Amino acid sequence: MYVAPVIPVFQPSWPIDGCENLANCLAVRLRLKITVEKSHVYIENAVTKLNLENSHREYARAKSLMPGGVNSAARAFGAVGGEPIVFERGEGPWLFDIDGNKYLDYIGSWGPMILGHQFPAVCDAVHAAVDRGTSFGAPTVAENELAELIIEAVPSVEMVRLVNSGTEATMSAIRVARGYTGRDVVIKFAGNYHGHVDSLLVSAGSAAATLGVPNSPGVTQGTTQDTMVLEYNCVEGLGQAFAEHGDRIAAVILEPVCGNMGCVTPSGEFLAALRSLTEQHGSVLIFDEVMCGFRVARSGAQSLFGVIPDMTTMGKIVGGGLPLGAFGGKREIMQHVLPAGKVFQAGTLSGNPIATAAGIAMLKSLRDDPPYDYLEKISDRLAQGLSKSAADAGIEHCVNRVGSMMTLFFHPGPVTDWTSAAKCDTEKFSKWFWGLIHRGVYMPCSQFEALFVSATHTEEHIDQTIAASRDVFESWT
Numbered sequence: 001m002y003v004a005p006v007i008p009v010f011q012p013s014w015p016i017d018g019c020e021n022l023a024n025c026l027a028v029r030l031r032l033k034i035t036v037e038k039s040h041v042y043i044e045n046a047v048t049k050l051n052l053e054n055s056h057r058e059y060a061r062a063k064s065l066m067p068g069g070v071n072s073a074a075r076a077f078g079a080v081g082g083e084p085i086v087f088e089r090g091e092g093p094w095l096f097d098i099d100g101n102k103y104l105d106y107i108g109s110w111g112p113m114i115l116g117h118q119f120p121a122v123c124d125a126v127h128a129a130v131d132r133g134t135s136f137g138a139p140t141v142a143e144n145e146l147a148e149l150i151i152e153a154v155p156s157v158e159m160v161r162l163v164n165s166g167t168e169a170t171m172s173a174i175r176v177a178r179g180y181t182g183r184d185v186v187i188k189f190a191g192n193y194h195g196h197v198d199s200l201l202v203s204a205g206s207a208a209a210t211l212g213v214p215n216s217p218g219v220t221q222g223t224t225q226d227t228m229v230l231e232y233n234c235v236e237g238l239g240q241a242f243a244e245h246g247d248r249i250a251a252v253i254l255e256p257v258c259g260n261m262g263c264v265t266p267s268g269e270f271l272a273a274l275r276s277l278t279e280q281h282g283s284v285l286i287f288d289e290v291m292c293g294f295r296v297a298r299s300g301a302q303s304l305f306g307v308i309p310d311m312t313t314m315g316k317i318v319g320g321g322l323p324l325g326a327f328g329g330k331r332e333i334m335q336h337v338l339p340a341g342k343v344f345q346a347g348t349l350s351g352n353p354i355a356t357a358a359g360i361a362m363l364k365s366l367r368d369d370p371p372y373d374y375l376e377k378i379s380d381r382l383a384q385g386l387s388k389s390a391a392d393a394g395i396e397h398c399v400n401r402v403g404s405m406m407t408l409f410f411h412p413g414p415v416t417d418w419t420s421a422a423k424c425d426t427e428k429f430s431k432w433f434w435g436l437i438h439r440g441v442y443m444p445c446s447q448f449e450a451l452f453v454s455a456t457h458t459e460e461h462i463d464q465t466i467a468a469s470r471d472v473f474e475s476w477t
């Protein structure tokens, strides 16, 4: 969106309190951004033709340097076509690209930015940590502090180990569960994504599903022969797997609120079966809360649903936007991790002082000034508004939402598992995605991802987003 310098264009003689909604409607119709503030009306030129010249140039350069021009397949716009946008900075709910366009951001770095970009407490903590040195490869007090904050917040975690990413967390948790039980088989669910762990890159969600490689080349049959894939929310399939292989199952890993086939919620019956069958058969239940942890509630999906797993994996928010992951669980299980036990785990930069400082600042902020009630309120407003914008244009859709995670599916629904998610109209999704980009709204670039709302999104931002969505749908008819 090209944004011209903002000047108050007139000061009306009539009362303007409560005119914001009218202004929003006019804004979308006239492709102008109209703001009513302190008795002035501001009008900005919001030309929908984007200039992405600099992005185009830098992406061309990136393509010759990095495979596909990106450092993660998820951000390559592979499913929606066109080229990824190159960014310069973020502030609150906004992202600014290198051509000077600004967008309301609903990716939030794929989850971590629950308090918006440049959250002051996190930035201050990072600056202070840098001044003390960037890495020591030796214990620090900050690691104890972050471990205590995690253990206090997450019910299943009695002991924790810090790693560098969500992938490392799930990879390590699987190894520990196998070492602890002395068994090999791991159950995962189609459309769930647990990072790029070889043995879990089977029927994987997120970019793997988006780009059509749910089973990646390079992952050998041997690596995945002990991975069993079941349908999410299917109690019968789970029961059958345990009936036939119960004494071989080391662990069941799942996203307790799935974000990686779009947002999909577990049924109460499914969660209850997971807990009782794993308990009955001595298998480790692992909640992968890399995405939903500290997001759907401070204590994660496990507190929201009242189902406590044996182990939990974390990432994204726990590192405050820096590379940090964590896995933890029952003391009895975690005592098997080297050097307390024999299951190997290590990392040069694990517990890195800068990432740890960011994590501490983030978790303290979420504890001391919880944003969850506010997030629930504005996220509900967004979900309802997006749904209505589609319904009014006669577009088949459904919205799944838990807290500030949600997906608008281009399918009448219900979307409860990978089979139903895969039926969505991904072409419509792509058109909607690009329509929103041209109206200054940056959504995840795949139908099989969840969008995230931050505590810096205001009702006005939400209404602007809904109005943009409405405008996109109306332009199709």
Ligand SMILES: Cc1ncc(COP(=O)(O)O)c(C=O)c1O
Pocket (backbone or CB within 6 Å): 165, 166, 167, 168, 170, 193, 194, 195, 196, 255, 259, 260, 288, 289, 290, 291, 315, 316, 325
């Ligand atoms: C549920 C889940 N688990 C694991 C991961 C992997 O985390 P990372 O990308 O930090 O390796 C992700 C994110 O991509 C995720 O959403």
Ligand SMILES: NCC(=O)CCC(=O)O
Pocket (backbone or CB within 6 Å): 072, 073, 074, 075, 110, 193, 206, 207, 259, 260, 449
């Ligand atoms: N939902 C998928 C992710 O969060 C992955 C982001 C990335 O790898 O860039």
